[in-house]
Amino acid sequence: MRDDALQITRDDRQMLVVLRGSWSRETSHLDPATLLADIGSLSTLKIDASEVDDWDSTLVQAAIALRARANAQDLELLEDWPPGVSKLLVLADAVPGARPEDQQGGNSRATLWSRLDPRVASRAVGSEVANLAEFVGALVLSGLGLVTGSGRGRFRDFLYFCYQTGPNALPIISLTSFLVGLILGYLGAVQLKQFGAEIYVADLVTVGVLREMGPLMTAIILAGRTGAAYAAQLGTMRVNEEVDAIEILGVSPMEFLVLPRVAAIIVMTPLLTLFANVLGILGGGLVSSGLGVTPLQYWSEVQVALYPSHLVVGLVKAVLFGALVGIAGCRAGLNSGRNSEGVGKATTEAVVVAMVYLIIADALVNITCQLLDI
């Protein structure tokens, strides 16, 4: 910084500030607050920056702050800035169009606190339930339309989504369900071994997989795989205005886009669950064989535990879970924002909402079964 970069001369009425040399981020900084800290009886502030030969935006920012301060303190301001700074000051002053706060409505982003308010939260839950009911209602009506022959779903789409949802998911379902059976087996083995009752690992795994882990793990995999894919597909169609084009053609997106997808996942989830059940029981078998139980003993004990009611409860859950994952995915996709961020959010929402639905539905089915003694 040059010695004469900032030169201030003042008398009772007037202050003259002369700037020279370089005024930028790295060199000198003009601070209006310090400059005008004690104005006394000053009435005029004169800035002479005509000899500044190097500057950047910090000088423009300081000039704007100086103007605001001089204005607030009722000072007459006489300025002589380098030509570039003057032009930028004119630009900064001219605001074409309305500023955001001048517009009606404005930005109504909810704060964390307002969202924690019980009234706000209960309204949010209420509207979520209402939206879900509306979506399911529209979906059921579309399904009925298809049954009565007035609908326009495409069977080819249904088959395509069945293929995407079912056979393509077999490798990942195999891996997870086998390992879940194995984990269940180990959990049981640790306890049952203490009583010499290793053989009952077969019962634990069979009942656990059939009633609970088979359908739940299948649905969780489908939520991450298929539900997210549905949301991304429909969200992208929303961004590309394909959904609008379909509406303009007079077709309901519900019939044309949602119905084949949800129907496919409802059909495929129980089938995948059956497959997962078999793999889960095999996983338990592997653990049992490590405990000295022969495959034949394991299999005969599995048959003892394999009540039809366990299988039916599991398959009913699978149908319900499949529907919920499909609905969560399609609803998130159709309600997606019209940009790439919206598609990302829709995909996240599809998975998170599906998980919440799954856990709630699973709990409700289990409580119902308990009450009905199934």
Place this chain on the structure above:
Amino acid sequence: MGAAIEVTDLTLAYGERVIQRDLTFTVAAGDVFVIMGGSGCGKSTLLRNMLGLEHPARGEVQYDGHSYTSASPARQRQMRMNWGVTFQQGALISAMTLAENLSLPLELYTSMSAGERADLISLKLSLVGLEGYQNYFPSEISGGMRKRAALARAIMLDPEFLFFDEPSAGLDPISSRRLDDLIATLAESMGATVVMVTHELDSIFAIATQSIYLDNESRTLLDQGPPLHLKTHSEHAVVREFLNRGVAEAAAGG
């Protein structure tokens, strides 16, 4: 000719944020009517409201003297049979080939046989210079071709009204000009009324017979008339400036 489309006191809003207010204008049958204005002024929103894809906060849109805004969904669907719409990106359904995309309106609204549909698809594709592309997916052709294919889908049912949302956005000047010419020729030969959202001056002067200018600042309709007339005679400097590429006063003679 009479008014084919009448827009009365239309106010467009997203929630409480007003985009445009009190829009009143008419589109005569056979017009090529352009909705123009700066970026973000609500041109596409106006079109989406006229199409019923969004619902206006207030006001009414009538087609051929019948209210669309207050019609039942079944009636709206019937009225839409008379429309062909192309969106900014073309909006062809990406999971379907061009032939399947074009076949969709025919399957929905006619009882034509598969053979008759194929013949008609072939004709419409040849009209837009895409004959032979029946089995291509939208992702396999260029942006300009997608727009032409979307135009072909829009004219499948020989509609009375054709709507375009920024048809030449993202196209090079030559493709853009060819698309304009194609739209003008098709509209004229089919006797369709065209409503187009655009801020491409070349398109506006090439084919528009009537226009309205939506203002960003006052959030309403500032002027209406033939664009060539508005270019020199609009009362509003901003409209003259827009139509003269931002050098209004010089071009308008001061």
